[in-house]
Amino acid sequence: MPNLRGPARVAGFGFLVACGLTARLFLPWYAPASVDLESYSIVAETVANGRPLYETRRYNYPPVWAGAIRALDLIAGAGKMSFDGVVRSFLGVIDVATVVVLMRLARCRSIDRWKVAGLFLANPVSIWVTAVQGQFDNVSVLFLLIAILASERRPTTGRAAALLAVGFLTASILIKQVTALHPLLWLRRVPRRVLLLAPYIVTAAAFLPFARQWRAIRDNVLFYRAVPRSYGFSEWILYNSRWGAPVALLGLAAGLVAAWRLKDESDLVRACLILFLVLLAFAPGFGTQYLVWPLTLGAVRSGAGYFLCTISGILWTLGSHLGVPGSGQFMGHLIWLCIVFWLVREFSGIRPRVGGQEPVG
Numbered sequence: 001m002p003n004l005r006g007p008a009r010v011a012g013f014g015f016l017v018a019c020g021l022t023a024r025l026f027l028p029w030y031a032p033a034s035v036d037l038e039s040y041s042i043v044a045e046t047v048a049n050g051r052p053l054y055e056t057r058r059y060n061y062p063p064v065w066a067g068a069i070r071a072l073d074l075i076a077g078a079g080k081m082s083f084d085g086v087v088r089s090f091l092g093v094i095d096v097a098t099v100v101v102l103m104r105l106a107r108c109r110s111i112d113r114w115k116v117a118g119l120f121l122a123n124p125v126s127i128w129v130t131a132v133q134g135q136f137d138n139v140s141v142l143f144l145l146i147a148i149l150a151s152e153r154r155p156t157t158g159r160a161a162a163l164l165a166v167g168f169l170t171a172s173i174l175i176k177q178v179t180a181l182h183p184l185l186w187l188r189r190v191p192r193r194v195l196l197l198a199p200y201i202v203t204a205a206a207f208l209p210f211a212r213q214w215r216a217i218r219d220n221v222l223f224y225r226a227v228p229r230s231y232g233f234s235e236w237i238l239y240n241s242r243w244g245a246p247v248a249l250l251g252l253a254a255g256l257v258a259a260w261r262l263k264d265e266s267d268l269v270r271a272c273l274i275l276f277l278v279l280l281a282f283a284p285g286f287g288t289q290y291l292v293w294p295l296t297l298g299a300v301r302s303g304a305g306y307f308l309c310t311i312s313g314i315l316w317t318l319g320s321h322l323g324v325p326g327s328g329q330f331m332g333h334l335i336w337l338c339i340v341f342w343l344v345r346e347f348s349g350i351r352p353r354v355g356g357q358e359p360v361g
Contacts, residue, residue: 013118017099020121024095027131028088037084037134044073044083054216060224062206064174065136084134091130094138095121098296101145105269105300108152119306120299124314125291135289136176141296143172144179148268151189162190170199174206177221178293181279184259185271226285231332232339234285244284251282265350273297274350277343286332288317294342305342312338 039058046053047070053063069087076086099120103113120126129135147168150161165186172179183196190196207217225244228237233250236243258278265271276293283290291313298306312335319327 009112010114013112013114016118016122017114020118020123020127021096023127024089024092024121024131027127028092028134029082029085031084031088031132033084034133037087040069040087040134041073041083044069048073052213052216053210054213054220057220060220061176062174062203062221063210064206065139065176068136088131088134091134091136091138094136094142095126095130098138098142098145101142101149102296102299104149105145105152108149109269109300111300115302116299119302120296123295123299123310125288125295125310125317128314128317129289129292133288135287135292137178137289137292138296140172140176140178141293143168143175144182144272145296147172147186148272151186151268159191162186162192162195166190166195166198169196170202173199173203177203178290181255181259182272182275184256185262185265185268185275187263189268226283226287226290228284229286229332230329231283231286232336233282235333237284247282247284251279251284254282255279262350269297269300270346270350273301274343274346277339277346280339281336281343286335288313291335294339298342301346303342303345305338305345308338309335309342 039056042056043053043059043066046056046059047066053059053066059066072086072090073083075081076083079086099117102116102120106113106116126138130138147165150164150168153161166183169179169183169186172182183199186196187193207221210217225248226234228234228244230238233247236247255275255278258275262271262274265274273294276297280286280290280294291309295306295310295313298309312331316327316331316335318324319331
């Protein structure tokens with residue numbers, strides 16, 4: 001909406017916000033079932049019956065989300081509501097909380113907050129993952145965003161701000177390990193680097209009550225690999241499954257190098273976005289929910305990469321869902337190319353902090 005000004009611009013983006021909220025209000029109750037929601041039902045039943053949580057290969061995360069699933073299952077049962085609808089509606093509430101934080105981050109950067117809200121809430125990929133697929137990556141990303149906000153709204157060397165940020169980073173990883181490398185971006189933003197061990201220590205401690213299931217945790221959580229697709233480096237795994245471990249290790253190494261390189265980046269939103277893009281560029285597999293990681297942060301920065309990933313992502317998702325010939329074989333590589341394009345554009349604009357302080361101007 002480049003030609004709109006003032007009230008017309010607000011109204012335009014307000015319309016996008018209304019559309020996004022409406023989709024998150026109605027789709028959870030009318031969208032078809034998904035494999036992920038079926039897995040949640042299995043987990044809810046497993047917890048309710050007191051069976052070992054990690055006995056099923058359908059649960060590949062820290063135990064906190066299993067508790068949330070059981071709570072949502074109880075709410076659905078008490079209200080005689082659809083379990084799928086309750087879970088997806090809960091994730092919609094998380095999206096509303098996310099947009100509030102995004103608007104605060106936008107205001108800190110003198111960016112039109114209604115534009116950010118409209119881009120996030122009306123993003124078709126975000127709507128699909130939340131209101132149809134029912135994946136919960138948005139919960140982990142929300143806590144990452146709050147950690148960013150906590151670091152930016154207080155002195156970057158303050159102990160209180162550091163503890164607050166580390167606490168939210170811990171919560172992010174406890175929910176889902178998609179942000180496992182992001183605490184490294186705070187290496188220069190905490191008074192004592194040992195604080196950054198907390199997210200990993202606490203997450204490891206969360207598994208202690210399940211220590212007898214250590215083999216299943218090792219295989220299904222620690223060594224979990226995304227489903228290989230015709231997508232970037234994942235093509236090697238489809239060609240020969242023995243490439244799985246090397247590709248996964250390459251992705252981990254690339255993420256670690258990127259995190260170390262980005263520790264001096266002046267803008268935490270950009271740093272977190274680039275790290276997500278690096279992980280996706282080297283990912284050994286792909287799922288629509290992975291796009292939520294960069295697209296949530298990308299709502300603040302927008303740009304060509306954001307829109308290209310959105311368009312290619314929803315085309316691949318709908319094509320795969322509807323069985324459009326060729327979608328699974330070719331569209332995944334288009335997404336990968338868009339991610340690489342976005343990564344190059346963002347990485348070329350990073351600005352290092354000078355002497356531990358933000359650069360002026």
